[in-house]
Amino acid sequence: MDFDAAARxxxxxxxxxxxxxxxxRRVEISARAKREAVHRQxxxxxxxEEKREKQRQHDxxxxxxxxxxxxxxxxxxGNDNGSLLLRATSIHGQGDKIALPPSVLQFLTNTGLEMADTPWTFRIAIRNTSYEFPASPLLKSMSIPRKSHTVDEEDSDSEEDTNATSAYLDEMTYRYLAYTHATVVEFTQDEGCVGIPEPIAAALLSQRGRGDVLTTRTTDPSANTHDKSKDVSESETDMNRSTNNETDEGKTPGHIAxxxxxxxxxxxEVSLVHLPKGQACTLVPTQEALKNGFHNLKDVKLVLEQSLIRTRATLSVGDLVHSWHRGxxxxxxxxxxxxxxxxxxxxINTDIEVxxxxNERSMDSDEASVLHNELKATLSGRRLGDPIDCPTRDNVTEFDSNMQRIADELTPEPPLEQNSGVCIVQIRGDGTHARRRFxxxxxxxxxxxxxxxxVVGTGSPFRLVxxxxxxxxxxxxxxxxxxxxxxxxxxxLFLIERI
Structure with missing residues (x-):
């Protein structure tokens, strides 16, 4: 009996x-399950949250x-404010005036987009077919401000900030292979075509940094309607083309070329934009302009007024503008x-400080000496009967070394946006004068x-007074x-006094 009780x-x-x-064990399993559930949650x-943050960033x-x-x-x-895509056609002109089809004029007048005191301005662009938004590193790295009024549609009338559009401009370099701006000269192009002059075409083709853009030379479509055109030899075609090129300068802007x-x-892609009126700009003469004696011009303002104002209505960074003086x-x-x-x-209708x-490209010794001699002969002159100083090879070498040393030592001008701490210095002496910001x-x-x-070149020592x-x-x-x-x-104002 005791054995049975012990067994029980x-x-x-x-x-x-x-x-x-x-x-x-159940408690352990339940705790582990809870921890795993909490971790999964x-x-x-x-x-x-990451998906919402990405969506907020994208928005x-x-x-x-x-x-x-x-x-x-x-x-x-285009339709529903969409993009308007047109085929490029070459036209005569040395400025930034394009030709558009009549349907564009009808669209602008029907939608009430007449401009009061400024002409219609357009952005002319070549699309990047491989573009995906967003592509700019600056745009991707933008962070949402902590303030509640981050970017509101009602803030569009706020004060423009140059830094605020840097990401936008960088994104445009990815969205387009090239783009510039222009005004319109006439609405006579065939439907589906846009007439662009040589400066606009050169601006678009010179910016091909992110992709290849095929080029072509437009042909007269009426020539294809005649069977006789097939019998024209290549020599006759080249002769006609050379004849047309010789008379290009006599054509009015907008004329087919x-x-x-x-x-x-x-x-x-052609889009309507409203550019701000210019206040100042910096123009750099090309190497060819320097060889033609750009710095020898006595009245640069007159040259710009006679050339740029008559041919251009917009100025875009990187564009090459043309000016003429006496051929x-x-x-x-x-x-x-x-x-x-x-x-x-x-x-247009504004005063621009130029x-x-x-020119960052350095000239060789021969070009530098020729340029300096031309500048000195034009501005300083000499008296009749005075001996002509013929520079020796040693003097030319000394001048070249001094010019190189001066170019290395001279600090760049302050930016145009800087107003405080800037002095406009004018140097006069030896029949020359020049101005620069310091x-x-x-x-x-x-x-x-x-x-x-x-300004005065080499010679005897001098002091400034x-x-x-x-x-x-x-x-x-x-x-x-x-x-x-x-x-x-x-x-x-500083005067040169020779010691």
């Missing part, structure tokens, strides 16, 4: 131990691009414009003498900044 007691204890183990919440940059388009006044000329120059062999052609590259919100301005930048804090007296040496009151500056003060030397903001 042992079985009961084992059952209790087994139940406790089972319950403990946190992971799902994190993925959802933010999309709204940002739309806001920049509104600031630019971008309007599509079949086969006169290369045009993009692809569809051109010589002077090409100028647009380095920068102000305001630089969209790197393009309108130059600065001429330095940062009084960063520039030194050495920069002043370097600029004066470039001012009038009323008279102050004398010598090369011994070279390391002193202009501000420490007493040269303040504004304008200052």
């Amino acid at each position: 007691r042992l079985a009961k204890e084992q059952s209790q131990i087994h139940s406790r183990r089972t319950q403990s 946190a992971q799902q919440a994190r993925l959802v 933010f940059i999309t709204t940002y691009m739309r806001q920049c388009d509104r600031m630019l006044g971008l309007k599509g000329l 079949w086969g006169a120059f290369d045009v993009p062999d692809c569809l051109i 010589k052609k002077y090409d100028l590259t647009v380095r920068d414009v102000a305001p630089s919100t969209f790197n393009a301005v309108l130059c 600065e001429f930048g330095r 940062d009084v804090q960063n520039s030194t007296v050495n920069d002043l003498f370097a600029f004066a040496s470039f 001012t009038r009323f009151p008279r102050r004398v500056f010598i090369p011994d003060h070279a390391s002193i900044s202009l501000a420490d030397a007493g040269i303040a903001d504004g304008q200052e």
